[in-house]
Amino acid sequence: MPDNARLLLLDRDQAAALLRPDDVLAAVRESFLLHASGAGRIFPLVREALPAGVFGIKSGGVAEQDLLGMKAAGFWPGNRPLGADGHQATIILFDPATGRPQCLIDGNAVTTARTAAAGALGLLALARPDSETLCVFGTGVQGAAHVDYALRVMPGLKRVRYLTSDGRRDPQFEARFAQRCDIAPGADADAAVADSDIVITATPGRGPLFSAAAVRPGTHVNCVGSDTRGKRELPDGLLALARTWADDLAQARAIGELQWSPDTPAAELGALLARAAPARHGIAADAITIFDMTGIALQDLSVARMLHQRALANGTGTSIAWPW
Incomplete structure (x- = not known):
């Protein structure tokens, strides 16, 4: 041997x-x-x-x-x-x-980089190319990485509003992006979502972060935090209002946001990327889109x-x- x-x-x-x-x-x-x-x-x-x-x-x-x-x-x-x-x-x-x-x-x-990169690919495929405003829930390692990659791939983004679990400002988070966008805390979760073209949820997934009614037509949502049975970030009813993609459908229905509505019609992002179509090709301008990210090996x-x-x-x- x-x-x-x-x-x-x-x-x-x-x-x-x-x-x-x-x-x-x-x-x-x-x-x-x-x-x-x-x-x-x-x-x-x-x-x-x-x-x-x-x-x-x-x-x-x-x-x-x-x-x-x-x-x-x-x-x-x-x-x-x-x-x-x-x-x-x-x-x-x-x-x-x-x-x-x-x-x-x-x-x-x-893990941090590949998750943020996957989120960026979701934005390129599903977010409106003219998106200017982003709302992120969570300012930890994942929240920061997702904002970084979003600003890299969506050059039209001008304003970022963030929400923390305790409602406090995060000066370190703001300083990281101050030279790249207008960044400030959101005064209220629903108001920040309603004023955003893109929403990123990067929290421990302890429960719904905003109301379904706050999501405007044409908004795209990247869901990062739900990666275990029992976790969730989206409110009841939002999946039924949206078109949803996942990295892996079986996994998303087991541990992602789709675990809360496993019969919701959904597709896999890889199939969409394989078509090499322009952003939101075949998706109505007023459609709400969701990328349920659970991460695959x-x-x-x-x-x-x-x-x-x-x-x-x-x-x-x-x-x-x-x-x-």
């Missing part, structure tokens, strides 16, 4: 340094197309409550690309008082021919493969002996 095998380790800072927004967007777009074509597989989801948090495993692969891997991730709220991120993720890439691990990556930065693996290849090319990371 060979005894010279190596395992590459990429820690938090090394992985973050290798992430470039345009490349992440391209990798995540590819993952949607692989899923839509059937070339990429996602395996059954593990998502379980623990005494200290929630633990999950997302896995899958692309046989034609020799890609196989998994992400073990979840949420541990007790980390925050310790000064650490409540979200924790670790990605492992395997050699599909032998099952040997090839690369282990701290998955937090990958192919997004993590496509980005992780990019990082692995880039790290090998420039010598980033720690290579350790991993003999058979």
